[in-house]
Amino acid sequence: MSDTNTPAAVPAQQTTTHSVRGSGQGPTQERDVALPPLDAGLEEEREYVGLLYQRLDDLREEKQAQLAKVRRTGAVGTMQNQSERDAFATMYEDRLAQLNAVDDRLVFGRLDLDSGECRYIGRIGLTSEGRQRLMLDWRAPEAGVFYQATAFDRQGVRRRRHLLLKRREVQGLEDEVLDTSVLEESTENHGDGALLAALKARRTGQMGDIVATIQAEQDRIIRADRSGVLVVQGGPGTGKTAVALHRAAYLLYAHRDRLKSAGVLIVGPNSTFMSYIERVLPSLGETGVVMSSLADLYPGVRGVEETDPQVAQIKGRLDWVDIIASAVRARQRNIPEPRIVTVEGVEVTVTPKMIRRGLERARATGKPYNEARTTFVKVVVKEIAEKLERILEKRSAGNGADRSYLVEEVRSSREVRVLLNLCWLPRTPQNLLEDLFSKPKYLAAVAPQLTAQEQRLLQRSPGTAFTVADAPLLDEAAELLGELDESAGREEARQKAAREKDLENARKAVENVTPQMAEMGIEGFLSAEDVAALNADSGPSMSAAERAGVDRTWTYGHVVVDEAQELSPMQWHVLFRRVPLKSVTAVGDIAQGSSPSASTDWREAFAPFIDDRLRIEELTVNYRTPRIMVELAERVAAANGLEVTSLRTVREGDFEPIIERVDAQELIHAAVTGVAAEHERIGEGLVAVIAPARLLESTREGLISAYGQRVGRGAGSMTQDIVAMTAEEAKGLEFDAVVLVEPAELLEEAHGRIGSLYVALTRSTHSLRVLASRDLPAGFSV
Numbered sequence: 001m002s003d004t005n006t007p008a009a010v011p012a013q014q015t016t017t018h019s020v021r022g023s024g025q026g027p028t029q030e031r032d033v034a035l036p037p038l039d040a041g042l043e044e045e046r047e048y049v050g051l052l053y054q055r056l057d058d059l060r061e062e063k064q065a066q067l068a069k070v071r072r073t074g075a076v077g078t079m080q081n082q083s084e085r086d087a088f089a090t091m092y093e094d095r096l097a098q099l100n101a102v103d104d105r106l107v108f109g110r111l112d113l114d115s116g117e118c119r120y121i122g123r124i125g126l127t128s129e130g131r132q133r134l135m136l137d138w139r140a141p142e143a144g145v146f147y148q149a150t151a152f153d154r155q156g157v158r159r160r161r162h163l164l165l166k167r168r169e170v171q172g173l174e175d176e177v178l179d180t181s182v183l184e185e186s187t188e189n190h191g192d193g194a195l196l197a198a199l200k201a202r203r204t205g206q207m208g209d210i211v212a213t214i215q216a217e218q219d220r221i222i223r224a225d226r227s228g229v230l231v232v233q234g235g236p237g238t239g240k241t242a243v244a245l246h247r248a249a250y251l252l253y254a255h256r257d258r259l260k261s262a263g264v265l266i267v268g269p270n271s272t273f274m275s276y277i278e279r280v281l282p283s284l285g286e287t288g289v290v291m292s293s294l295a296d297l298y299p300g301v302r303g304v305e306e307t308d309p310q311v312a313q314i315k316g317r318l319d320w321v322d323i324i325a326s327a328v329r330a331r332q333r334n335i336p337e338p339r340i341v342t343v344e345g346v347e348v349t350v351t352p353k354m355i356r357r358g359l360e361r362a363r364a365t366g367k368p369y370n371e372a373r374t375t376f377v378k379v380v381v382k383e384i385a386e387k388l389e390r391i392l393e394k395r396s397a398g399n400g401a402d403r404s405y406l407v408e409e410v411r412s413s414r415e416v417r418v419l420l421n422l423c424w425l426p427r428t429p430q431n432l433l434e435d436l437f438s439k440p441k442y443l444a445a446v447a448p449q450l451t452a453q454e455q456r457l458l459q460r461s462p463g464t465a466f467t468v469a470d471a472p473l474l475d476e477a478a479e480l481l482g483e484l485d486e487s488a489g490r491e492e493a494r495q496k497a498a499r500e501k502d503l504e505n506a507r508k509a510v511e512n513v514t515p516q517m518a519e520m521g522i523e524g525f526l527s528a529e530d531v532a533a534l535n536a537d538s539g540p541s542m543s544a545a546e547r548a549g550v551d552r553t554w555t556y557g558h559v560v561v562d563e564a565q566e567l568s569p570m571q572w573h574v575l576f577r578r579v580p581l582k583s584v585t586a587v588g589d590i591a592q593g594s595s596p597s598a599s600t601d602w603r604e605a606f607a608p609f610i611d612d613r614l615r616i617e618e619l620t621v622n623y624r625t626p627r628i629m630v631e632l633a634e635r636v637a638a639a640n641g642l643e644v645t646s647l648r649t650v651r652e653g654d655f656e657p658i659i660e661r662v663d664a665q666e667l668i669h670a671a672v673t674g675v676a677a678e679h680e681r682i683g684e685g686l687v688a689v690i691a692p693a694r695l696l697e698s699t700r701e702g703l704i705s706a707y708g709q710r711v712g713r714g715a716g717s718m719t720q721d722i723v724a725m726t727a728e729e730a731k732g733l734e735f736d737a738v739v740l741v742e743p744a745e746l747l748e749e750a751h752g753r754i755g756s757l758y759v760a761l762t763r764s765t766h767s768l769r770v771l772a773s774r775d776l777p778a779g780f781s782v
């Protein structure tokens with residue numbers, strides 16, 4: 001058995017055959033299937049695709065049987081035997097999950113080369129039992145020409161064929177003949193291009209992959225080098241999100257050893273967006289990535305919206321690195337004058353000098369605040385105990401009794417504990433931030449960078465929920481405070497030792513199984529770290545991705561950030577800490593920026609974190625929005641002072657945008673009827689009402705009373721056929737039709753920044769209806 005990703009090299013027209021096992025569980029039957037000739041038609045391609053699915057099913061069956069066998073063996077034998085079994089079991093499970101995920105439209109392309117070689121391109125690489133290459137993984141270097149070859153630069157390609165599948169069924173072929181001499185040989189040339197067919201398709205509410213139709217400018221970005229920061233700038237609908245996700249899949253393929261254990265983090269603006277994109281990577285056979293919205297950047301706390309844009313802007317500044325450091329330092333303080341504590345009925349005077357020695361020794365450890373506190377406590381307790389001992393010695397005229405118990409007595413004395421806490425209170429990131437925002441004097445003392453007015457804006461009562469903009473501040477505080485539990489350091493050391501032991505065992509196991517896996521043609525599916533995680537002697541076993549998702553200190557091999565223009569400097573600061581090699585793909589559009597901290601220049605945005613080794617690539621074709629709507633959006637942007645690069649569009653569009661004037665009190669009713677009118681116009685599909693925040697709830701209620709269950713709610717709302725949201729929430733999403741309510745108010749609520757309205761105008765793939773009771777913003781009329 002072999003199913004890896006080395007190049008396919010099968011001459012196209014000679015009658016090459018592949019030997020394929022028959023289906024079913026019975027005895028193996030061998031049958032030969034010829035590779036379709038260059039002028040193959042639908043029937044021949046169907047036969048070949050049938051062969052590929054046959055191979056997929058066989059592999060699946062094989063893995064299922066192997067997994068069942070390993071599981072039957074049970075947890076017996078030496079630690080190393082168990083590790084080996086676990087290694088195999090995880091590998092089979094991973095592989096099975098991957099084989100299941102790629103079932104839909106397994107293969108999509110065929111290349112016929114000048115050399116006579118024919119390559120099939122699909123979601124994974126497949127070879128026959130006899131090690132004959134059947135299909136190339138789209139990410140393999142040899143598959144690159146499928147996306148790159150053009151009539152001007154053929155790169156040895158005579159013909160590129162798209163196989164249009166619905167699930168497992170070949171429904172059509174589409175040929176691009178790059179060498180005109182092939183024209184006579186080819187009888188097939190089928191209708192609409194694969195790209196247009198994909199773009200016209202109704203939206204499901206979840207983003208799909210674009211693997212069959214990646215365009216050359218996108219492919220270059222997807223396969224770009226992993227090192228450093230790559231920014232992909234592009235207008236709406238240019239495929240930035242799609243490219244970012246396919247790049248993650250590509251990097252996981254090309255650097256599997258490194259990235260499988262370190263992991264890839266994908267960051268997006270909010271949870272609706274994260275559920276919109278969550279299926280793309282699994283459909284490409286990749287499951288081991290961690291996805292996080294900006295609200296979840298600090299594990300364990302889901303930030304609510306920061307409603308005041310000024311507050312969000314203040315919290316986004318890098319000044320907080322210093323403010324939080326001062327806030328932490330300010331929580332270590334000396335006593336102004338000596339204090340008396342009573343231990344065992346004896347009064348002991350604690351002097352500022354004794355406390356200072358404790359503070360200095362603790363700071364000298366260089367450990368985070370809570371961990372250094374252990375040293376502080378140890379030093380001061382010892383000093384008090386020694387003083388107490390001297391007093392007791394004096395009283396008992398030096399009878400030399402054993403007084404080693406005194407240290408424990410001092411440590412457990414309530415008065416001593418109060419004094420120690422007064423000087424060095426154990427803190428969690430949450431308490432620290434809560435204190436900063438609820439104690440104006442504390443904030444004033446540690447944040448001279450903020451004006452009095454800014455400090456006032458930050459004030460809030462204790463217990464208020466943490467916001468998205470607090471997440472990076474919590475993270476920064478956690479970094480400086482360290483573990484709260486004094487025993488955590490010891491526990492951590494114990495766990496580290498246990499992990500190292502597991503890792504050593506796992507390395508031996510992987511060494512043993514690797515040759516057997518290689519024999520089977522499987523490489524790089526499991527690292528020693530994965531096996532070690534399975535054997536970890538504490539808690540349930542977790543995959544690298546699961547562990548990374550809950551561990552604030554996890555460092556990733558690569559980070560992908562979508563809607564990157566919206567991130568504040570503090571959010572970048574936290575993200576860069578998670579990727580020490582600074583291997584980052586950031587995709588976004590400066591023109592769509594709407595958050596209070598949105599970047600207006602990519603180089604400026606990254607200057608604090610990296611030197612000038614920043615690569616900026618641009619995408620220039622809008623695949624989502626028809627030309628008529630793009631023109632409207634660009635006109636409105638320009639009329640409101642926003643410079644946007646004019647985009648090329650792939651589709652003209654079938655429907656002119658409709659602009660309806662309505663009375664203010666009729667807006668919601670008009671939105672409800674507008675949805676029905678849009679469904680009538682476009683047929684089935686997802687219609688979104690994009691409304692100002694003030695009208696959102698009443699709009700949603702109006703829609704629910706008219707359409708009931710059809711109206712989506714929460715993160716999974718996009719899978720229904722009607723949704724209502726603000727322009728901010730619509731960022732990154734797309735719909736078949738959009739009903740846009742009161743554009744003047746959208747502009748106003750973004751404080752005159754056009755970004756949100758520009759976003760709203762570019763969300764639709766087919767049709768747009770604008771409802772306005774007030775004057776329309778500039779640019780709406782020609």
Ligand SMILES: Nc1ncnc2c1ncn2[C@@H]1O[C@H](COP(=O)(O)OP(=O)(O)OP(=O)(O)O)[C@@H](O)[C@H]1O
Nearest residue numbers: 210213214215236237238239240241242623624732
């Ligand atoms: N090469 C392609 N083949 C098929 N569909 C594509 C291709 N490129 C982009 N698309 C489709 O175009 C639409 C827009 O893509 P995407 O959401 O990635 O754009 P974007 O640049 O992130 O947009 P925005 O900035 O407006 O959120 C999606 O439906 C995507 O699947």
